[in-house]
Amino acid sequence: MAMEWTEETIARLRELWQQGLSTAEIGRQLAVTKNAVVGKAHRLGLQARPSPIRRPAASARPTVEAPSAPTGVAPAPVVAAPAVSTPVAPTEAVDRPPVTVQPPQPVAEIRPVAATLTEIARPAAPVPAAPPVTPAPVEASQAGTPAAAAPADQPAVPAARPEVRVPLRAVAAPAPRRSGLTCCWPLGDPGTPGFHFCGATPVPGKPYCVEHAQLAYVKLRDRRDNVA
DNA sequence: CCCTGATTCGC
DNA sequence: GCGAATCAGG
Numbered sequence: 001m002a003m004e005w006t007e008e009t010i011a012r013l014r015e016l017w018q019q020g021l022s023t024a025e026i027g028r029q030l031a032v033t034k035n036a037v038v039g040k041a042h043r044l045g046l047q048a049r050p051s052p053i054r055r056p057a058a059s060a061r062p063t064v065e066a067p068s069a070p071t072g073v074a075p076a077p078v079v080a081a082p083a084v085s086t087p088v089a090p091t092e093a094v095d096r097p098p099v100t101v102q103p104p105q106p107v108a109e110i111r112p113v114a115a116t117l118t119e120i121a122r123p124a125a126p127v128p129a130a131p132p133v134t135p136a137p138v139e140a141s142q143a144g145t146p147a148a149a150a151p152a153d154q155p156a157v158p159a160a161r162p163e164v165r166v167p168l169r170a171v172a173a174p175a176p177r178r179s180g181l182t183c184c185w186p187l188g189d190p191g192t193p194g195f196h197f198c199g200a201t202p203v204p205g206k207p208y209c210v211e212h213a214q215l216a217y218v219k220l221r222d223r224r225d226n227v228a
Numbered sequence: 229c230c231c232t233g234a235t236t237c238g239c
Numbered sequence: 240g241c242g243a244a245t246c247a248g249g
Contacts, residue, residue, distance in 0.1 A: 002240075003240095003242080038233060040241080
């Protein structure tokens with residue numbers, strides 16, 4: 001199986017592509033290689049980004065560009081400009097279209113020089129096959145946890161923060177390469193084409209973005225309130 | 229080295 | 240259609 005470019009993945013590709021994310025970055029979020037991204041983008045006819053390289057006329061085939069005079073003699077350009085001051089019909093050929101090319105400055109590429117969390121364990125995908133609104137893998141922390149015996153007065157930074165990070169690498173974790181450090185909150189069903197990670201800019205020092213960090217890290221007290 | 233994106237071409 | 244291989248510039 002190569003890859004099922006479902007309507008959804010394609011839609012996301014389009015979106016991310018339009019957001020100006022790099023192909024590699026998009027690939028990470030879609031769990032495909034940058035090549036796949038570029039290839040698909042091309043086939044979709046997405047607007048090409050300013051390539052860092054210049055292509056050699058893109059003509060792999062020997063474009064027999066040797067119609068020039070054999071003896072090197074210039075074939076006298078017969079095209080002598082005739083009616084020079086011709087009124088010239090207001091053809092649109094005069095000037096090329098505006099070419100509204102927007103500088104694709106990817107704003108989303110901010111890289112918070114955070115700790116090198118190369119070995120971040122992906123959270124156990126809540127995967128209720130439902131939107132990430134509900135997931136909250138927090139519930140994984142059993143009440144029987146010794147940490148539950150937290151002091152009555154909980155400082156803002158409890159020593160035993162009930163982090164719930166389950167190892168789980170069963171999910172096709174496409175190598176945690178030091179990417180642009182993106183939120184690794186799982187969205188969708190792992191294994192299904194739609195699966196991907198949040199990808200938002202994470203809180204420095206945390207593997208999740210602000211929203212998901214709140215879901216991932218819950219203070220015991222808060223939890224009690226929330227559960228209610 | 230790393231990054232980038234584009235094209236080619238076997239599958 | 241797909242994407243690894245390859246290319247090539249920064």
